[in-house]
Amino acid sequence: MSAMTLEIAVIFALLLANGLFAMSEIAVVSARKARLRQRAEAGNSRARAALELAENPNRFLATVQVGITLVGTLAAAFGGARVAGSLAGFLTQVPWLEPYAQPLSFGLVVAAITLASLIIGELVPKRLGLANPEGIAAFIAGPLGALSRIVSPLVTLLGWGTDAVLKLFRIEAKPVVEVTEEEVGLLVREGMRAGVFHPSEPAMVEGVLALDRLTLGELMTPRAKIIWVNVHEPHDAIWHKIVVSGHTTYPVYDGNLDHVVGVVTVNAIYANLAAGIPPRVKDLMTPPLVVPATQSASALLETFKRTGKHIALAADEFGGIVGLVSLHDIMEAIIGELPSPDERLKPRAKRREDGSVLVDAIIELDEFARAVPDFQLPPAAGRHYQTFAGFIMQQLGRVPAEGEAFDWSGYRVEVIDMDGHRVDKVLLMRQP
Numbered sequence: 191m192s193a194m195t196l197e198i199a200v201i202f203a204l205l206l207a208n209g210l211f212a213m214s215e216i217a218v219v220s221a222r223k224a225r226l227r228q229r230a231e232a233g234n235s236r237a238r239a240a241l242e243l244a245e246n247p248n249r250f251l252a253t254v255q256v257g258i259t260l261v262g263t264l265a266a267a268f269g270g271a272r273v274a275g276s277l278a279g280f281l282t283q284v285p286w287l288e289p290y291a292q293p294l295s296f297g298l299v300v301a302a303i304t305l306a307s308l309i310i311g312e313l314v315p316k317r318l319g320l321a322n323p324e325g326i327a328a329f330i331a332g333p334l335g336a337l338s339r340i341v342s343p344l345v346t347l348l349g350w351g352t353d354a355v356l357k358l359f360r361i362e363a364k365p366v367v368e369v370t371e372e373e374v375g376l377l378v379r380e381g382m383r384a385g386v387f388h389p390s391e392p393a394m395v396e397g398v399l400a401l402d403r404l405t406l407g408e409l410m411t412p413r414a415k416i417i418w419v420n421v422h423e424p425h426d427a428i429w430h431k432i433v434v435s436g437h438t439t440y441p442v443y444d445g446n447l448d449h450v451v452g453v454v455t456v457n458a459i460y461a462n463l464a465a466g467i468p469p470r471v472k473d474l475m476t477p478p479l480v481v482p483a484t485q486s487a488s489a490l491l492e493t494f495k496r497t498g499k500h501i502a503l504a505a506d507e508f509g510g511i512v513g514l515v516s517l518h519d520i521m522e523a524i525i526g527e528l529p530s531p532d533e534r535l536k537p538r539a540k541r542r543e544d545g546s547v548l549v550d551a552i553i554e555l556d557e558f559a560r561a562v563p564d565f566q567l568p569p570a571a572g573r574h575y576q577t578f579a580g581f582i583m584q585q586l587g588r589v590p591a592e593g594e595a596f597d598w599s600g601y602r603v604e605v606i607d608m609d610g611h612r613v614d615k616v617l618l619m620r621q622p
Contacts, residue, residue, distance in 0.1 A: 201303065204261050205311045211257040213315035214334055217326035218243050218250060225324045237324070239331035252348040253338040262307070371399045390525075397524035401488035404523055406504045409487055410513030418443055421451055421471050428471065432456055439501050441514065442475045448510045450478050450503055480505050483512050487520050494520075539578075545620050547601075551579035551613035562618065566599040579613035597621065 223244055229237035243250045319326055338345055378395045381387040417431055419440045431440070442452045452475030462469040479497060481490060483504040494500055500517040539549045539561035547562055555567060558578050567573075567581065575584055582605065583589060585596060589611050595604035600621055607615035 202306075202310075204264055205303075205306055208258055208261045208307065208311035209315035210330070211254050211261065212312050213319040213326060214330045215251070215254045215258075216316045216319035217323045217330070219247075220320055220323040221327040222324065226327065229324070229328070234328065236328035236331055239335055240324070240327040243331055243334060244327070248349045248352065249338060249345055250334070252345040252352070253334060253341065255348070256341050256344055257337060374399065394525050397526075401491065401520070401523065402486050404487040405483070406481065406485055406487065406490060406502075406513065406515050407483050409519045409523055410483070410504050410515045411519075412513050413447070413511060416441060416514050418447060419454060419471060420444070421475070423471065425469055428459070428469075432459075439516070441478060441503060441511075442471055450480065450511055452476055453478050453501060478503055480511075481515075482507075487523055490515060491517075491520055547618040549578055549616040549618060551582065551605075551616050552577045555581065564599075565601060565618065578616065582613055582616065 218240065221240065221244060223241060226237045226241040226244065230241050375392065375396050378387055378392045382389055382392050417435045417437055417440055419428055419431065419442045421442050421444045428440075438456045440454055441450050442454050443449055444451045452471075454471050454475040458474040459469045462474065479493070479499045479502040481493065481502045481504060483506050485504075490502060493502070494517055502515050503511050504513040504515055506512045539547055539553055539558055541547050541562075549558065549562075553561075554576055555573070555578065558565070559567060568584075573581075573584075575581060582603065585598065585603075586594065590605045590608070590613060592605055592608050595602055597603070602619040602621055604617045604619065605613055605615075606617050
């Protein structure tokens with residue numbers, strides 16, 4: 191083996207060593223601590239060593255940097271001093287290159303070593319480190335730990351120097367948060383695009399993560415909309431409330447609404463009726479669950495799990511009841527609105543592919559305005575009707591017949607179906 195071949199082999203070995211350090215650095219930095227911790231708990235000693243490196247970045251980075259600097263210095267010195275000299279000897283044999291042999295050989299060696307250092311010593315190793323960070327981190331943890339102990343004095347000195355510079359510029363090295371809510375959301379959305387998760391799951395995950403930021407005031411049914419039961423109320427009046435509201439649980443008060451004495455369920459009333467026992471609210475109610483209105487939704491969910499109750503009354507700082515929150519409300523915060531069967535039967539306005547809108551004429555005007563915002567209804571002050579059917583009859587001045595139409599707000603309003611004397615279906619077609 192010639193001297194020049196040996197010298198090139200030494201430089202190549204130094205570049206491989208540099209690549210090993212670069213791969214180790216990117217692997218340990220990129221490795222997920224949760225996965226390393228899982229392997230360590232399963233008895234993998236290499237993963238435990240890699241986790242120790244990842245949790246002590248000051249010492250680990252100093253060790254890697256010492257290795258990279260040492261290898262880089264040796265490669266540059268050896269290449270410049272030995273290989274350049276050998277190459278210059280070959281170049282002097284070419285008469286017209288002889289005057290430039292020394293600077294040309296030095297330049298060629300520097301360019302070749304730089305290119306090889308970038309590819310072999312940096313880019314390829316880092317790509318490998320990113321491809322399997324946990325596996326590579328566990329593999330190199332032992333050798334890096336041994337090197338760290340060997341160069342311990344230098345590593346300690348570098349650590350002191352780093353801390354001193356950070357303090358000089360008043361930079362606080364805060365611990366890195368391993369996982370954030372934003373990262374979890376991004377991972378789930380990436381999983382959805384890859385087909386791992388169902389399209390509805392990212393929204394649910396984001397809903398779960400947002401529970402600790404949602405207060406009960408944002409979820410609760412306001413006090414004015416709660417259906418209350420008086421503890422002394424006769425059964426007929428209570429039954430009327432049950433039939434009209436369709437709810438399954440009712441808060442019970444005595445005297446005033448802030449004096450809540452319990453909660454009664456329709457099931458309890460039904461059970462007594464089925465047994466032939468006259469239902470008495472006072473005997474059927476259970477103690478109420480009262481929580482602060484400022485409590486988070488996640489905290490209330492834990493309370494529901496602990497107590498077995500699925501409904502809570504929210505109280506303000508003065509002890510007054512300001513609203514009611516159920517498990518159903520929390521579920522809607524996670525997965526979106528859950529319409530009841532009655533709500534599903536409510537009239538709707540549906541926009542079709544051709545741009546026209548099919549409307550159930552008994553839709554309330556507020557709902558219609560939200561569904562077709564570019565349709566300008568008459569001012570609310572002058573209305574004497576509540577539904578879109580009332581609007582049509584007001585405009586025509588009579589009960590319409592099927593097929594009748596008129597123009598309004600850039601739309602052709604056509605009655606396409608009647609139910610006796612009631613307008614049933616209407617088609618809105620955008621005019622050109």
